[in-house]
Amino acid sequence: MSSIDPTAISRPRSPDLISGYHLEKLVGSGGMGEVHKATQLSLGRTVAVKLLNPELAKDPSFIARFQKEAAALAALSHPHVVSIVDKGKTDTTYYLVMEFVDGPSLRELIRAPDLNVPVALRRMLEICRAIEYAHGRGVIHRDLKPENILLDQQAGGIAKVSDFGLASFLADASPSSRYALTSTHVSMGTLSYMAPEQRVDAKNADARADIFSLGVILYEWLTGEVPLGTFDPPSRKRQGVDTRLDAIVTRCLKPDPDDRYPSVTALIADLEILVPGSLPSLLPTKQTRMQRFRQGVRKVVNRTLQVAAVLLVLAAAVVLGLALLRGNQPSRARPGVAIMSDLGTASSGSGPGRKETGAEKFTVNLGDGPDAMALLVTGRPIQFEGKALVYPLVDEQPRVGRTIVDVVGFEGDILSLSARVRVDAQPPSWERRLRTALKLDSPAPDPVAALLLTGSTGRYVALTYNGAGEPMALEWVLGERRGAMLGLASPEGEAHLELKVDAEGLLQGYVGKGKDQRAIGEPLNLGPGWMEHFGNAPVPGFGCNEGACRAEGFTYIVRKSPPPGTTAPVVVPPMARPVVANAVPAKAVTPKRPPPPPPKKQPVKPPPKGGKRR
Structure with a gap:
């Protein structure tokens, strides 16, 4: 067991705290x-x-x-x-x-610069045998990670699994009812090493969740990185790694538990082949009559398969010859890479829309409005149908199209791009079916649409969607930062997609709207000043690869975050407005009084006759 960092702070304990x-x-x-x-x-x-x-x-x-x-x-x-x-x-x-295990944890060994692959595989086999034994005793670990695996130096560096604090017991194990601590739909464990089903519902995750964790540990041990989203096979990440390990790791890391190894025993059987001098995990036992019968059947089947393999090699040679005549087919790129590839010279176009510019907010709506929005169209032609931006079905090349909305002159650090997107597959022609069957053409990729944020040349983020149940993906190429992350399955038919970036640089893809909106995967943290990764200020776009793609309600919004230390203004009703210090008082208004009535005139007495007026 490794020592802690000498700077760790802990309250002192009495040496004799525990009797004995x-x-x-x-x-x-x-x-x-x-x-x-x-x-x-x-x-x-x-x-x-x-x-x-x-x-x-x-x-x-x-x-x-x-x-x-x-x-x-x-x-x-x-x-x-x-x-x-x-x-x-x-x-x-x-x-x-x-x-007491006197030695480092696997975490310290992974950080070491030198990797001895045979030794690593031998230790990995020891870890797998420990988990195989635990599963056989009805115990699922549920928190496998390098920190919980110790290497005993006194015993020659053998691996020992520890920390069963999150373990669960299978239904037929006696302690299960007493120690059933995890509630349904509760996630427990360490996120980077947890199986997808364990993140959603740890209580109902079975032994195959441990197999996923073993795959993460093996990948990280071989490459020094945790596999996230779409990852390269270990043999591509590090020289000297056997390519047969690629299939083992990939099978362990399948999102669907049914696609993984059915048991740790099956995983061990594949690993043992790659570990020189390893002992078999199962000792030979006396065979029953049924086992001997099955062994005889297997021998017959193996001979039949050998004959079939010869015929298959001959057929493959014919197909390979046809393929060589047509040239090597390029490897299939990720949808975002295909859409953002060099599609030739862009042509200028325009479409209906509305642009609203305010002091704190800039909004662009495409497909409906009085303004003519400038577009840059590359690859497939695009058209407007009502309020929708549409890539119609095409039979000829090119099958990839990209449209960028040419918007300039805005400022802000909070961004969102949303649209209702639909994808429909292209019915294959008889000629294409024949060419695919003869291996003259590679199978057509699934149709995919993408919401795009593009910066300077070659820098982009793409949220891809195929509308047929395949996982959605967030792909990014931002200078040295590049990668892809698989997320939720694509809902069939139309879906509301949205890309958001906040002022702190957290970029996230979403599907759905309002209360039904869900994040498709983990956020991509670009950090404050995130627009620098795009080179130029990012602009919105829509892409399509194969089939027909449609985007309606295409909306792009950029906001300025409020300055630090400020809050939104509060509107005060007129009768409740406080007196503001140092304000200029308004002039007092005195209501006008009605003018006084004129004085009554005194009647003038006529002078007396014959006399003078006094």
């Missing part, structure tokens, strides 16, 4: 607790003591998980599984006492 054991040195720590090197006083031997975190020791679920690991280890006794010595409880926590 003397704790000597902290050698590992994690979320569940700590592992100490200790001495078993009764026998004077070195052991490993695993202590549950005292805070977690108050939680019944963590106590049950700790007890579950003890039950799993107690059910197993194998030279490549860490053995349990004792378990118990103190006043503050629970503990397990296990065999």
Whole structure:
């Protein structure tokens, strides 16, 4: 067991915390607790003591998980599984006492620059035999990863599997009801090493989930990388790796459990052929009458197959001769690569649409509106049918088309591109069927449509969709960063697709809309300043390879993120607006009063007759 980093911080433990054991040195720590090197006083031997975190020791679920690991280890006794010595409880926590493995973890071995392939395969065979034994005892590990595999230096570097804290018991194993901790539709384990079905529903994942994890470990051991999305075979990643390992790893990593090895025993049978000097996993036993009968049938079948193989070689020679006359067929590229390949000179075109430019938002709608949108069309011709952008069925070449919307003059760091997309297959002609049957042409690829974000020459992101149940894919070529990631199966018929990039540079593909929207895979993290990966500011596009492709509601939106430390403005009703300091007061308005009535005139008395007015 490897030592922890000397900078690790841990609260000191009393050496005599556990009766009968003397704790000597902290050698590992994690979320569940700590592992100490200790001495078993009764026998004077070195052991490993695993202590549950005292805070977690108050939680019944963590106590049950700790007890579950003890039950799993107690059910197993194998030279490549860490053995349990004792378990118990103190006043503050629970503990397990296990065999002490003096050596590094597989993680440290994978990081080493030099790879000895025969030794790696021999150790991998030991790990597989440990898991085969565990499955035979009704225990599924569910958390296989390099950190949980130790290499015992005192025993010649043999591998030992540890940490059964997430193990599950098969239905026919006695401890299953007592330690059934995982709820339905709950994911448990380490994401990079988990089988697809385990990510969705860990409780119902069976032994084939461990086979997927073994495939990830083997691939990472051979190449130094974890297989994500569409990955290259190990023999292409590292020289000296036997090409037969490609098929073994690929079968382990099949997304559908039914396509993987049916058992670890079958995986071992293929690995043993590649490991020089390995011992057979099964000892010879006395055959029954039925087994002898089956062996005789196999001999007859093998002879028949040998004759058929000779005939097949002759037929293959004829087909190969025809193929050589036609020249070598190019290897089939990924859909995004095919759509973004050199399709010749682009032609200018236009289509109906609407462009709206605001202070914080820029929007382009293609297919409906008063504006004439500039398009760059390469390969297959495109047309508008109502509000939809359409690649109709074609019988002649080219079968690949790409249309880029020529939009410039916008700024922003939040982006989305969406459309309702439909793909229909091209009915094969009799001539094409005949040429395919004679191997004169390679089989036609499945029709695929793609939403595109393109930058400077050769830089792009493509969300591909075939509408026939095949996995959707996110492909990217952004300078040195390039790759592909498979995701959810394509829904049949029409689907709403969307590409989004946020201000932090997380790029994600989605299918569906509103509450039904689902991410097709893991996000691609381009980081802040993500547009630099595109060279030029990314522009939207639509592509089609084979068949008929249709995009309706094509919408491209670019937004500016708010400056740091600002929040969205709050609209205050007029009667509740606060008085703003230093504001210029409005002039007071005094309601007008009605003017006073004019004074009444006094009647003028006429002067007296014959006299003077006084």
